[in-house]
Amino acid sequence: MLNRTKIKVRGYHIDLFQHVNNARYLEFLEEGRWAFFDEFNAGNELIEQGLAWAVVNININFRSEASFGDLLEVQTRYAKIGNRSITMKQTILNTKNQSLVAEADVTYVCFSKTLKAAVPLPDELKHTIEQAIASSE
Amino acid sequence: MLNRTKIKVRGYHIDLFQHVNNARYLEFLEEGRWAFFDEFNAGNELIEQGLAWAVVNININFRSEASFGDLLEVQTRYAKIGNRSITMKQTILNTKNQSLVAEADVTYVCFSKTLKAAVPLPDELKHTIEQAIASSE
Amino acid sequence: MLNRTKIKVRGYHIDLFQHVNNARYLEFLEEGRWAFFDEFNAGNELIEQGLAWAVVNININFRSEASFGDLLEVQTRYAKIGNRSITMKQTILNTKNQSLVAEADVTYVCFSKTLKAAVPLPDELKHTIEQAIASSE
Amino acid sequence: MLNRTKIKVRGYHIDLFQHVNNARYLEFLEEGRWAFFDEFNAGNELIEQGLAWAVVNININFRSEASFGDLLEVQTRYAKIGNRSITMKQTILNTKNQSLVAEADVTYVCFSKTLKAAVPLPDELKHTIEQAIASSE
Numbered sequence: 302m303l304n305r306t307k308i309k310v311r312g313y314h315i316d317l318f319q320h321v322n323n324a325r326y327l328e329f330l331e332e333g334r335w336a337f338f339d340e341f342n343a344g345n346e347l348i349e350q351g352l353a354w355a356v357v358n359i360n361i362n363f364r365s366e367a368s369f370g371d372l373l374e375v376q377t378r379y380a381k382i383g384n385r386s387i388t389m390k391q392t393i394l395n396t397k398n399q400s401l402v403a404e405a406d407v408t409y410v411c412f413s414k415t416l417k418a419a420v421p422l423p424d425e426l427k428h429t430i431e432q433a434i435a436s437s438e
Numbered sequence: 439m440l441n442r443t444k445i446k447v448r449g450y451h452i453d454l455f456q457h458v459n460n461a462r463y464l465e466f467l468e469e470g471r472w473a474f475f476d477e478f479n480a481g482n483e484l485i486e487q488g489l490a491w492a493v494v495n496i497n498i499n500f501r502s503e504a505s506f507g508d509l510l511e512v513q514t515r516y517a518k519i520g521n522r523s524i525t526m527k528q529t530i531l532n533t534k535n536q537s538l539v540a541e542a543d544v545t546y547v548c549f550s551k552t553l554k555a556a557v558p559l560p561d562e563l564k565h566t567i568e569q570a571i572a573s574s575e
Numbered sequence: 576m577l578n579r580t581k582i583k584v585r586g587y588h589i590d591l592f593q594h595v596n597n598a599r600y601l602e603f604l605e606e607g608r609w610a611f612f613d614e615f616n617a618g619n620e621l622i623e624q625g626l627a628w629a630v631v632n633i634n635i636n637f638r639s640e641a642s643f644g645d646l647l648e649v650q651t652r653y654a655k656i657g658n659r660s661i662t663m664k665q666t667i668l669n670t671k672n673q674s675l676v677a678e679a680d681v682t683y684v685c686f687s688k689t690l691k692a693a694v695p696l697p698d699e700l701k702h703t704i705e706q707a708i709a710s711s712e
Numbered sequence: 713m714l715n716r717t718k719i720k721v722r723g724y725h726i727d728l729f730q731h732v733n734n735a736r737y738l739e740f741l742e743e744g745r746w747a748f749f750d751e752f753n754a755g756n757e758l759i760e761q762g763l764a765w766a767v768v769n770i771n772i773n774f775r776s777e778a779s780f781g782d783l784l785e786v787q788t789r790y791a792k793i794g795n796r797s798i799t800m801k802q803t804i805l806n807t808k809n810q811s812l813v814a815e816a817d818v819t820y821v822c823f824s825k826t827l828k829a830a831v832p833l834p835d836e837l838k839h840t841i842e843q844a845i846a847s848s849e
Contacts, residue, residue, distance in 0.1 A: 311609045313459050313602050317449035317506050323742065323767055324450060327735035328587050335585045356734055360771045369454050448746045450739055460605065460630055464598035465724050472722045493597055497634040587733050591723035591780050598724060643728050 302433040304337035306375045307396075310367050320366040326403050327359065330391050333375035334407070337389075346426055347411070354409040355419075357386070361405035365395070372396045379433045385419045386410045387430060439570040441474035443512045444533075447504050457503040463540050464496065467528050470512035471544070474526075483563055484548070491546040492556075494523070498542035502532070509533045516570045522556045523547045524567060576707040578611035580649045581670075584641050594640040600677050601633065604665050607649035608681070611663075620700055621685070628683040629693075631660070635679035639669070646670045653707045659693045660684045661704060713844040715748035717786045718807075721778050731777040737814050738770065741802050744786035745818070748800075757837055758822070765820040766830075768797070772816035776806070783807045790844045796830045797821045798841060 308329055316322035321329075338344040347353060367373055373393050380390035387409050393402040410419040422430075445466055453459035458466075475481040484490060504510055510530050517527035524546050530539040547556040559567075582603055590596035595603075612618040621627060641647055647667050654664035661683050667676040684693040696704075719740055727733035732740075749755040758764060778784055784804050791801035798820050804813040821830040833841075 309609075311606060312454035313461060313605050315452075315454040317452040317456070318764075319454070322450050323770065324735045324738035327738050331587050331734065332585060335583075353729075356774055358771070358773050359734065360769070362769050363767055446746075448743060450742050455627075460633065461598045461601035464601050468597065468724050469722060472720075490592075493637055495634070495636050496597065497632070499632050500630055586728035587735060589726075589728040591726040591730070593728070596724050 302337075302341050302378060303437065304333060304340050304375075304377045306333045306336040306377070308332065308373045308375060310369055310371045310373065312369060315369055320368055321402075323363070326361060326363075326393065326405075329373065329375055329393060330359075330361075330377075330405055330407065333377040333391055334389065336375075337377040343429075346423070350423060351414050352420070352423070353412050353414060354387075355412040356407060357410050358408040359405060361403055363403050364401040367393075367395055367402050373402060378437055379430050380406065382422070382427065382430050382434060384421050387422070439474075439478050439515060440574065441470060441477050441512075441514045443470045443473040443514070445469065445510045445512060447506055447508045447510065449506060452506055457505055458539075460500070463498060463500075463530065463542075466510065466512055466530060467496075467498075467514075467542055467544065470514040470528055471526065473512075474514040480566075483560070487560060488551050489557070489560070490549050490551060491524075492549040493544060494547050495545040496542055498540055500540050501538040504530075504532055504539045510539060515574055516567050517543065519559070519564065519567050519571060521558050524559070576611075576615050576652060577711065578607060578614045578649075578651045580607045580610040580651070582606065582647045582649060584643055584645045584647065586643060589643055594642055595676075597637070600635060600637075600667065600679075603647065603649055603667060604633075604635075604651075604679055604681065607651040607665055608663065610649075611651040617703075620697070624697060625688050626694070626697070627686050627688060628661075629686040630681060631684050632682040633679060635677055637677050638675040641667075641669055641676045647676060652711055653704050654680065656696070656701065656704050656708060658695050661696070713748075713752050713789060714848065715744060715751050715786075715788045717744045717747040717788070719743065719784045719786060721780055721782045721784065723780060726780055731779055732813075734774070737772060737774075737804065737816075740784065740786055740804060741770075741772075741788075741816055741818065744788040744802055745800065747786075748788040754840075757834070761834060762825050763831070763834070764823050764825060765798075766823040767818060768821050769819040770816060772814055774814050775812040778804075778806055778813045784813060789848055790841050791817065793833070793838065793841050793845060795832050798833070 314321050314325045374396055376392045378390055381388035389407045392404045395402050411422045413420040451458050451462045511533055513529045515527055518525035526544045529541045532539050548559045550557040588595050588599045648670055650666045652664055655662035663681045666678045669676050685696045687694045725732050725736045785807055787803045789801055792799035800818045803815045806813050822833045824831045
């Protein structure tokens with residue numbers, strides 16, 4: 302389970318320093334995660350059970366600059382699973398030379414809307430994610 | 439009824455052309471309108487009656503560029519009133535030399551959430567806005 | 576010369592009112608114009624002559640709401656030409672039912688970086704754009 | 713050296729989940745850092761020496777949601793210093809109840825534009841930052 306989403310760097314992504322702004326990368330990452338959930342039809346089972354993924358941490362390393370006109374590829378996959386949380390690994394590559402632009406770990410907890418608290422992942426979903434992680438190693 | 443809101447141009451407001459991006463001005467205008475509604479405690483009477491302002495048109499002229507570090511002032515006021523609509527006039531000045539950066543007309547209709555259609559403005563609100571426009575001319 | 580660019584509405588495009596935020600539409604329009612310039616390899620001849628398009632007016636009508644998950648199509652074309660200016664017509668359709676979401680006229684002047692003033696369009700470019708407009712009517 | 717910057721949560725900061733979007737927090741943090749550099753007149757000495765701060769990592773924890781109308785305070789300070797890098801600690805508080813909304817470590821390297829590489833911090837600047845960190849503990 303690996304989603305690849307392409308984003309072309311446009312004039313409005315660029316900031317004072319003539320490269321893609323930090324905050325834009327978080328939108329690029331969010332775009333990649335929505336595309337991942339679309340492609341693998343993931344996330345719906347959570348919603349049906351009154352649960353939701355709540356982002357609790359984003360740790361992003363900026364490795365090289367991206368400039369106007371560059372075509373980026375956002376890669377998104379499951380990377381780690383805990384009792385109540387998952388971590389997705391996202392990497393952004395510059396397709397020009399396959400250089401690494403940024404890499405991020407995005408950690409979610411499974412959140413119950415009724416309990417207003419983090420709860421253990423449903424077993425079936427946990428199993429699906431564990432398999433996805435195992436098969437990608 | 440005139441609200442003045444200050445915004446300092448930061449690195450993330452700037453785009454490829456080293457000036458404030460077009461789309462950012464719409465956020466600056468929205469910031470100005472929220473501040474207007476806060477200052478004059480306006481808009482609440484609408485919500486209580488199941489109504490909402492829905493933006494139907496924005497017509498914005500870009501008069502001069504704004505650059506990193508400039509301190510802008512967004513001025514917001516009521517400008518026109520119709521049976522089902524109002525138009526707010528917003529101007530953005532550069533406080534450095536009082537030059538005009540942008541000016542916009544933002545037109546709302548009074549929208550009923552239950553009818554899902556534009557409806558006439560409540561009389562009391564119409565009266566308040568008419569007075570505000572008259573006194574500012 | 577008509578560019579069609581698809582944009583899927585994601586969670587970060589949505590605002591307090593659970594529809595796409597006004598300012599986002601200006602980014603969608605800018606995305607469409609960059610894609611237009613890419614597709615038709617337009618704009619480069621300007622840059623080579625020390626000229627640039629400077630946006631002087633955007634007039635946007637919001638016709639219907641777009642919501643999370645909708646797939647939008649931004650259509651971009653030349654619509655009008657003056658001595659020193661062009662107007663592009665952009666329409667945003669919801670592919671779900673082909674309803675009109677927004678339509679905008681975006682007016683540029685041809686700007687000389689050395690003169691720091693609007694100047695007449697180069698003849699060759701003017702001719703190309705006139706033909707594009709004529710053939711699309 | 714602690715900068716406090718207030719930001720009121722507006723309609724355009726909110727996303728599908730009716731709270732402030734992840735990417736917006738990075739803009740709030742950037743706003744706080746610009747305000748910090750303004751307040752303490754920091755950063756200019758770098759630019760004069762052909763150096764720049766380049767962000768290499770942002771690690772942000774989301775502790776509680778912020779909603780429409782909340783007044784946030786972004787607190788920014790120096791937290792750590794290395795030979796070629798500094799880390800700023802930023803916390804975002806909800807002034808309603810002083811609850812912690814988010815906290816982030818933002819790490820910069822000192823980057824030479826001519827060498828296109830990370831270089832040691834100038835001694836004087838290093839000393840200033842060390843004192844700022846020591847006095848805030």
